[in-house]
Amino acid sequence: MIQYLLRSSAKGRQPPASIARWDSTWQRIGFIKLRLEPPGRIRTWHDVLYIFYNHDFLRLALSVIWLIVCGLIESFLAQLSEIRYSHFPYDKVRHSDLMHDAFPRVENYLTVNYLLLTTLLYTTLGFALQSPDWTTRIVVLRRWLVIMGAIYIFRGICVAVTTLPSSRVNNCVPSDIALNGSAGARFSFLFRQIGGQLSPCTDNIFSGHTSAMMSCVMVWRIHTRVRRIFSWIAYLIVLAALLMILFTRFHYTVDVLLAVYITYSAWYMYMDTILEASKRTMFAFRGHSTRSLFRSRLASFDADTTYEFLTWQPTPLMPTWVMWLCMYADGLDIRLRALGIMDEHGRLTYEAEQHMHSPSPPMVDIHEMTSQSLPT
Structure with a gap:
C-alpha cells in the first residue's frame, strides 16, 4: 500500500515545489524573517530543522491555534444554548425524524467517534505518504484546519440561535459543567465532548462530526492523485459514519444534510x-479575472458587452479583503515569493512585471468569430 501511494504520487510529474527557485531564501514577512518554505528533500539534519523553521510551517502553527480558538468559541456558544435550554420551558421531547423512523437504533453512540478518528487518521496517513513534498503536506493540512475553524464558528452561532431538543433522549438534562462549571471546566468542555465524556442536549444543527469527516472527503476529492482506490475507501468510511450517526440518533437527519452542504x-x-487570487497575481489582472480575461482576448469594443451577455455579473461575488485573507491563510503569498513573483515587500518583482506585460495572444473580434459560425 505504501509503495503504491508513493509511486502514484510521483508518477509522471515533478513535485510542484520543484519550480520554486527561491524557496530556500530568507525573507521578512511582517516583522518575522524566516526561510520561505521547507526543503524539497531531506539530505542533512539541517533540512530536518528547516521543515519546521520556515514561514510555511509558521502559518500552519497559526492555523492550529485558529482551529483551537474557533473550537473554544463554538464550545462556549454551545454552553450558552444549554443554559437557555435549562432556563426556559422548551419542548424537551425529541422531534420526529424520517430516517430515525426508518433505521434501527444502535445504543453505542461512541462508534461515531471511532469512525471519525478512523477517517482523520486515514486521511492524515494517506496524504503524508502520497504528497510529493513537505510544502504540499503543509498546504493540505492548513486548508483543512482553516476551513474547519470557520465552519465551527458558524456552527456555534447556529447552535446558539436555535435550540432543538436532544435527538437521542427525551427530557435531556444538560451537563453541570455547561450550567455551573468553572472557567477551567468550561474550557475543557470541548475536549471532553470530543472524547465522548459529555453528551450535550442541544448540540444539533448542524453536525460537527459530519463537517469534520466531509472535510476529509473534500481533501481526498481535491488533492489526491490515487482517487480510484484509496479515495473510495475514504468515501465508504464516511458513508458508514453518517449512517451510524443516524442509527445512534446522534443527530437529526437535517443536521447531517446541512453539514454536508x-x-x-x-x-x-x-x-x-485561491484560484481567483492566483490568476489575478500571475497575470496582473485588475479586478475579477474572468472579466479581465474577456478584455485581454476580445476586441475592446466587444469584451464587456459579451461578458455581461454571457454571465450577467456586473459585480462578481468576491470582496478583495476576503481574497487577501484567504491568500494569507493558504500561504499563497509565500509560494508567490518562492516563485519570484513577489518580492520581500509583497510587491510584484521587476521580472514578473516584464513577463506579464509581454505581448499577449492576438485579440479576437467577436462579430467575425460568430458570423463565421452562422449556419448557411
Missing part, C-alpha cells in the same frame, strides 16, 4: 478564491 460550499468558495 455547508462543508462542500465552504471548500468550494475557499478553493475558488
Whole structure:
C-alpha cells in the first residue's frame, strides 16, 4: 500500500515545489524573517530543522491555534444554548425524524467517534505518504484546519440561535459543567465532548462530526492523485459514519444534510478564491479575472458587452479583503515569493512585471468569430 501511494504520487510529474527557485531564501514577512518554505528533500539534519523553521510551517502553527480558538468559541456558544435550554420551558421531547423512523437504533453512540478518528487518521496517513513534498503536506493540512475553524464558528452561532431538543433522549438534562462549571471546566468542555465524556442536549444543527469527516472527503476529492482506490475507501468510511450517526440518533437527519452542504460550499468558495487570487497575481489582472480575461482576448469594443451577455455579473461575488485573507491563510503569498513573483515587500518583482506585460495572444473580434459560425 505504501509503495503504491508513493509511486502514484510521483508518477509522471515533478513535485510542484520543484519550480520554486527561491524557496530556500530568507525573507521578512511582517516583522518575522524566516526561510520561505521547507526543503524539497531531506539530505542533512539541517533540512530536518528547516521543515519546521520556515514561514510555511509558521502559518500552519497559526492555523492550529485558529482551529483551537474557533473550537473554544463554538464550545462556549454551545454552553450558552444549554443554559437557555435549562432556563426556559422548551419542548424537551425529541422531534420526529424520517430516517430515525426508518433505521434501527444502535445504543453505542461512541462508534461515531471511532469512525471519525478512523477517517482523520486515514486521511492524515494517506496524504503524508502520497504528497510529493513537505510544502504540499503543509498546504493540505492548513486548508483543512482553516476551513474547519470557520465552519465551527458558524456552527456555534447556529447552535446558539436555535435550540432543538436532544435527538437521542427525551427530557435531556444538560451537563453541570455547561450550567455551573468553572472557567477551567468550561474550557475543557470541548475536549471532553470530543472524547465522548459529555453528551450535550442541544448540540444539533448542524453536525460537527459530519463537517469534520466531509472535510476529509473534500481533501481526498481535491488533492489526491490515487482517487480510484484509496479515495473510495475514504468515501465508504464516511458513508458508514453518517449512517451510524443516524442509527445512534446522534443527530437529526437535517443536521447531517446541512453539514454536508455547508462543508462542500465552504471548500468550494475557499478553493475558488485561491484560484481567483492566483490568476489575478500571475497575470496582473485588475479586478475579477474572468472579466479581465474577456478584455485581454476580445476586441475592446466587444469584451464587456459579451461578458455581461454571457454571465450577467456586473459585480462578481468576491470582496478583495476576503481574497487577501484567504491568500494569507493558504500561504499563497509565500509560494508567490518562492516563485519570484513577489518580492520581500509583497510587491510584484521587476521580472514578473516584464513577463506579464509581454505581448499577449492576438485579440479576437467577436462579430467575425460568430458570423463565421452562422449556419448557411
